[in-house]
Amino acid sequence: MKLFKLAWASLLSRKANALLTVVAIAISVMLLLGVDRVSQQTRAGFANTISGTDLIVGARSGPVNLLLFSVFHIGYPSSNVSWDAYAHWREHEQVAWSIPIALGDSFRGHPVIATDHNFFDHFQYGQRQSVQFAEGHPFEHSAEAVLGARVAKEQGLRPSDEVVISHGTGSVSFHQHDEDPVQISGVLAPTGTPLDNAVFIPLVGLATMHGEHQAEEPQSPPSFSQQSVPQEDEEHEHEHEHEHEVALDSEQPIDSLSAFFVGLHSQPRAIFMQRMINTWGQEPLTALMPGATLQELWRTLNMFERVLAIVSGFVLLTGLIGMLATLLASLQERRREMAVLRSLGAGPGTIFSLLVSEAFVLTVTGIGVGVALLYAALYALAPWIEYSFGVVIHISWPSVVEWQRMAIVLVAGTVISCLPAWRAYRNSLADGLTIKL
């Protein structure tokens, strides 16, 4: 009979104990790998939210705040950028393209972004991927809107459906925009970024909703000239008559913006442009480079990450101590077994390899189960993380660091089992043989 069969029969006779050890190791491995993976994935997800934009410009404020509201739609701009400032920088010779955005409204809890066609033409995320339409097309009129993928899915909306957009960012809106419905012109393909959760309307649409063009700004060029446009729109099979419906080719659709994204002809010039905008005398502005500020943002979250790392270290320690405790307990249980084997001539090598190989097998199984649990948890939690943070968790093979950590657990588990193995041999033979039944 092979030693392996002996070890296996012995292990099977202690199923419950072995199972407990495996579970203890599995849970610590899962937490150890999971904590790291989630923070790495979140970091990658953050970095994927914007790409190809060289500068984000807003009113003077902290760059992290500017980044949070312009890219992640978290928080509000403390003040706005005038259209004139936007028009000035848009025409700068270094600027290849620019995207104006105005925030502040919401639709059933989803942030509403007022922008223009530049957004669909130039905005990029991930590895320089452009925004794609799953259905329909960009808005062409003031009373049209484009939905992010998840908004469409959650609200069960399709192009040509009509919705009412409210003012303010709460889910419960206090005053609705005069009950004027907008028609959905298109739905974006999923991006795995906060875009999925957003509703896009034209700047003109926002202005008309807020009544800017009727009363408050009578001198504003678009107001009257565009009032006539809806008449031409009747041929577009619109069932409702949209009083304020205007075309989008206005020179100044709105008075002020929350921020604008800028793409330069030459990316290395970004740092000079940033300084120029920050020191512009006519209006206090803040320009940021998204990559650098994302890193800064991540650094502010670094504390959180470090705490997680410490926690996972302790989790591993606890797991290993648990394993040592189980091994020592099972050794007590196995005193007679070891003594019997020794009395029949089994040497220290045999005793060692029996105990250590069992610990090795239990640790490997524990690691395997732990990794399986981790992937199960990732599959289960990924939608929740995406929902809560707009960040997609990519489920990929274990990284080098993760393999290293598994190796550390394996080595630690095996080394730890040498202690009971050594004790098993140190225990006097008679001690194990005369245990009364």
Place this chain on the structure above:
Amino acid sequence: MNSIVVNGLRFHYPAQTEPTLDIGQLEIARGERVFLYGPSGSGKSTLLSVLAGIHRPQSGTVAIEDTDITALTARQRDHFRAHHIGYIFQQFNLLPYLDCIHNVALACEFSNVRRQRLQQRNISPEDEAARLLNQLGISHEMHSRRASELSVGQQQRVAAARALIGSPELIIADEPTSALDADSRLSFLKLLFAECERAGSTLLFVSHDAELASQFDRSLSLSALNQSAEA
């Protein structure tokens, strides 16, 4: 030629000061069948485990088959025992998760000497285990039963088979008949004798059962042998 030679043996358990064993001289000839008796707690099991090299005496020499085992290291004594001594423990010490056959064959697993003796007869440890078990009245159907599923008397017989396999020179039996009825006891003894004779083994047999003494070549009273205060 002697199988066992003991000289000036003194042994006490670590926690004790008074020696449990104090034996001036003891000789048992090769092939002899010796009956050892004495009251409970007199040190019979202790003496057997000293002879088997499980305990090491504080002074004196113990020669088994002309090897002074007190001069050996613990590891060497483990080897020596595996090769030359078959021990039927009072507590049997079977592995509960192995079946009968493998419990018996296990004695060959760590002893190439026992394996070689079987090889010379062209027989595998498993076949020899089956033969011995059958001899000792463990029928074929029970061979694949786990030791934990046997009666106490059956466990004793499996333990005996494990001691006998591979024909060690010395068989030490610590009350192997305690769980058997009078008839089974005698037939067990006959089978044990037959196997010892076959292999030419010496037999040192401990029992409370004075009736059995007449079956042996010689009876030893530990009380007479042991000069320690306790005995």
